[in-house]
Amino acid sequence: MIAPFLAGLATGLRTMTPVAGIAATRHRPALSGILGIAALGELGVDKTAAAPRRDEAPGAIGRAISGTLAGAVIGRGRGRSLAGAALGLAGAVVATQAGVRLRIALAQRIGHDWPVALVEDAVAVALAAYATRRP
Numbered sequence: 001m002i003a004p005f006l007a008g009l010a011t012g013l014r015t016m017t018p019v020a021g022i023a024a025t026r027h028r029p030a031l032s033g034i035l036g037i038a039a040l041g042e043l044g045v046d047k048t049a050a051a052p053r054r055d056e057a058p059g060a061i062g063r064a065i066s067g068t069l070a071g072a073v074i075g076r077g078r079g080r081s082l083a084g085a086a087l088g089l090a091g092a093v094v095a096t097q098a099g100v101r102l103r104i105a106l107a108q109r110i111g112h113d114w115p116v117a118l119v120e121d122a123v124a125v126a127l128a129a130y131a132t133r134r135p
Contacts, residue, residue, distance in 0.1 A: 003131040004071035004084035008091020010127035011067035018070040021132035055100045067092025
């Protein structure tokens with residue numbers, strides 16, 4: 001049961017991306033529209049200097065909650081909500097902490113944050129797309 005953990009990893013990178021993917025794959029048009037707009041907004045805000053650090057509260061708490069919920073929903077589809085929730089939380093915590101450190105290190109190494117942020121976006125979207133696909 002890797003999908004809830006992968007959704008948690010995606011959540012640690014981009015909070016709204018997995019939950020938007022879940023809503024879209026579960027055919028919830030109104031919810032997927034709202035969450036999709038939130039996910040796109042997050043992708044944009046992430047590139048600004050105003051974006052808060054994801055590894056500090058409240059960002060880290062929001063990612064933990066989102067990862068837990070995403071994991072629980074994905075796990076429920078497989079009959080294992082509690083295990084899914086725990087895996088989603090674990091993935092979110094890992095990616096929240098490791099993601100920020102890796103992004104800072106790579107941005108310092110190449111001298112620019114934007115390319116690293118765009119790759120991080122792509123990784124989050126790919127993880128979320130894989131994790132939220134229907135079994």
